[in-house]
Amino acid sequence: MTWFSDAVAAVALFLGLSGPPAGPVAHGYVEGEYLRIAAPVAATLDKLNVVRGRTVEAGAPLFALDRTMARAERDRLAAAVAQAKSQRADLTKGKRPEEIAVIAAQTAQTEASLHQTQAELHRQEVLVRRNVGAVERLEAARAARDRDVARLAELSAQLDTARLPARIDQIAAAEAALAMAEAALAQQERRLAEMAPMAPTAALVEDTLYNPGEWVPAGSPVVTLLPPERRKLVVFVPEPLVARVRPGQALPVSCDGCPAGLTAVVAFVAPRAEYTPPVIYSVGSREKLVFRIELAPDPSWSAAPGLPVDVGLPP
CATH class of the missing domain: 2.40.50.100 (RNA polymerase II/Efflux pump adaptor protein, barrel-sandwich hybrid domain)
Incomplete structure (x- = not known):
């Protein structure tokens, strides 16, 4: 019968069958935790x-x-961000140089007029002191001088105001509007990325x-x-043997077509017992109290979910 034994050994080697672990064995299967x-x-x-x-x-x-529509919305929000930035920048500046130049020219004109009205007021004062001038003309000259003084003060204030930025509250409102526009754009960019995930x-x-x-x-x-790291082995250990298994323990694994020497690390031991393991994996274990055990195999082992496995338990 030597030829028969050799043939069996050759078939086993060809199929890559590994022998069952020595000692008690728990039966189970490969399960995957999928990313959808x-x-x-x-x-x-x-x-x-x-x-x-x-x-x-x-x-x-x-x-x-x-x-298509998401990109159009992204472009619209990008334009809104650019608009908000321009509005904020505009509020941090004074008036345009051309507008300031107009106020400056009006100021120069008023200064010239004030110089003239002051001279006229002085002349009328001299005439009145000499009793050769009318009081009415003196009052008119004084009123003209006061008018030019007030106008000059007004233009000077306008010139200072023209060089100032907008009020603090307006700038704060513009910055809040910009932040809101940037947040909406970031949200749309995220949505675009989620519509073409990696x-x-x-x-x-x-x-x-x-x-x-x-x-x-x-x-x-x-x-x-x-992912390879999200495969796990699920086996069912009879109640009398569960005390031998603890998390972090490396146990031998065998299955049809798997290479010899495989191991997996215990990751989870169920705290409660159940009675019948699912479907075909309960053969030989029905009517028994069992505990669900999960093990983490080596990620390099590309076992297909659903593959039956046997896990050797400590003696």
Whole structure:
């Protein structure tokens, strides 16, 4: 029967079957914690950049919704930000140089008029003292001088005001309007990015749920990813053996077609017992009190979700 034993060994080597662990064995399966990538808005799917069953690198584009309207809204908000910046800058400045030049010219004109009215007032005062001038003309000259003095003071105040910025409250309102416009633009930029998401990590493309040209509702996943580090082993340990298992413990793993020497680290031990493990994995364990145990395998082991596994328990 040597030839038969050799044939069995050759078949086992060809299939890559690893022997069951020594001692008690817990049965279970590989489970995946999927990343379901969706967009926050509804739109037509424009591009699908991935293929189901292939892997993607971190930062790779996954899909893109039609962003025509979103880009137009982004451009509108960018223009609103530019407008708010211009308004704030305008309020921090005085009047235009041309307007200041007009006030300065009016000031010079009034100064010349004041010089003339002061001279006329002085002449009328001399005439009145000599009793050769009319008092009415003296009062008229004094009124003209006072008018020019007041006008000069007015223009001087206007010139100082023209060089000042707007009131503090107006500037604060303009800065608040600018901050609001910038926040709206940032929100729209984020929405544009979410309408064409990138892969958050290297992962397997487990499924694609829409084709280009189809309408995608808001929040509906378009691509399902499975990162290697989000695979886990779920096994069910009989109640008499659960005390042997503790988090952080490395246990041997075997499965059909898997290489020998695999191990996984216990990540979770259920605090409560259950009775029947799900579906076929309960064969040989029905009617028994079992505890759910989750283990973290090596991320380099690309085990497919649903694959039955056997985990060796400590003796």
